[in-house]
Amino acid sequence: MKLTFLGTGTSQGVPVIACDCEVCQSVDFHDKRLRSSVHIEVDGLSLVIDTGPDFRQQMLRERIKRLDAVIFTHEHKDHTAGLDDIRSFNFLQQMDMPVYASTAVITQLKREFSYIFADHKYPGVPLVDVKLLDGKPFTIGQTTITPINVMHFKLPVFGFRIGDFTYITDANYISDEEKKKIKGSKVLVLNALQKTPHISHFTLDEAISLAQELKADQTYFTHISHKLGSHRDVSAQLPENIYLAYDGQQLTL
Numbered sequence: 001m002k003l004t005f006l007g008t009g010t011s012q013g014v015p016v017i018a019c020d021c022e023v024c025q026s027v028d029f030h031d032k033r034l035r036s037s038v039h040i041e042v043d044g045l046s047l048v049i050d051t052g053p054d055f056r057q058q059m060l061r062e063r064i065k066r067l068d069a070v071i072f073t074h075e076h077k078d079h080t081a082g083l084d085d086i087r088s089f090n091f092l093q094q095m096d097m098p099v100y101a102s103t104a105v106i107t108q109l110k111r112e113f114s115y116i117f118a119d120h121k122y123p124g125v126p127l128v129d130v131k132l133l134d135g136k137p138f139t140i141g142q143t144t145i146t147p148i149n150v151m152h153f154k155l156p157v158f159g160f161r162i163g164d165f166t167y168i169t170d171a172n173y174i175s176d177e178e179k180k181k182i183k184g185s186k187v188l189v190l191n192a193l194q195k196t197p198h199i200s201h202f203t204l205d206e207a208i209s210l211a212q213e214l215k216a217d218q219t220y221f222t223h224i225s226h227k228l229g230s231h232r233d234v235s236a237q238l239p240e241n242i243y244l245a246y247d248g249q250q251l252t253l
C-alpha cells in the first residue's frame with residue numbers, strides 16, 4: 001500500500017489568506033498545507049479519501065492518472081468542495097465515479113451539487129455512482145475498508161481502516177469501542193489542529209495522548225492550523241514515532 005498526503009491543512013489551508021503570522025510567512029514547503037485529503041494505492045486500486053477545495057491541484061501535483069473511488073469522511077466543505085473536478089476521470093475512464101458516503105453526506109452533496117443529481121443533466125457534469133456507507137465494513141475490488149465512528153463535536157464522522165492503515169480526520173472524540181478497530185494499525189493518521197482547545201478537533205496534546213494510547217508503529221498528524229506553529233518547531237518537540245504529516249509526503253506499508 002502506498003499513501004500520499006494530498007493535503008494536511010485545516011479548513012482555511014496554510015498559509016491563511018491575508019495572514020502575516022510566522023507560519024503563514026514561512027518559506028519552508030512543509031508549512032504549505034492544502035486542505036486535508038489522502039490518496040491510497042492498494043491492491044491495484046487508486047482511492048482518495050475526501051475531495052476538498054484543492055482536489056484539482058492535488059491530482060495535478062501528484063500526477064494521478066486514474067481514480068477508482070472517492071470515500072467521504074463527512075460533509076464539511078473543506079472535504080467535499082472539489083467533487084466537481086472528478087469530471088476529468090469520468091471522461092478518461094468512461095465511467096461514473098463510485099462515491100462512498102453516509103446518508104448525511106449524500107444529502108449535503110445533493111444540496112451543494114444539485115446539478116450532478118438532476119434528472120436531466122447538463123452535458124459534461126460530473127457522473128457519480130453513489131454507494132451508501134452504513135458504518136459496516138465494505139469492499140472495493142479486493143480491498144476491505146472498515147469505517148470507524150468518531151465525533152467532530154456533535155457531528156458523526158467516519159474514519160477508515162484499510163489493512164494496517166487508519167485515517168482519522170476531523171475528530172475530537174473516539175469511543176473505547178471504536179478504538180478497538182484502530183488498535184494494531186501500523187500507520188495511524190489523526191487530526192491535531194492547534195495547541196489551544198477547540199470545540200471539534202483534537203489539540204496537539206490530545207492527539208499525542210491518543211497516539212500513545214493506540215500505539216501504532218507510526219502516527220502522523222494532519223488537519224493542521226497555522227496556529228499550531230511551524231513544521232520544524234513542532235516536529236522537534238514530538239515524542240518518538242509521532243510526526244506532523246506534510247503535503248506530498250508518501251508512506252509505503
Ligand SMILES: [Zn+2]
Nearest residue numbers: 011076078170
Ligand atoms: Zn475539516
Ligand SMILES: [Zn+2]
Nearest residue numbers: 019021024226
Ligand atoms: Zn497565519
Ligand SMILES: [Zn+2]
Nearest residue numbers: 074076152170
Ligand atoms: Zn469538519
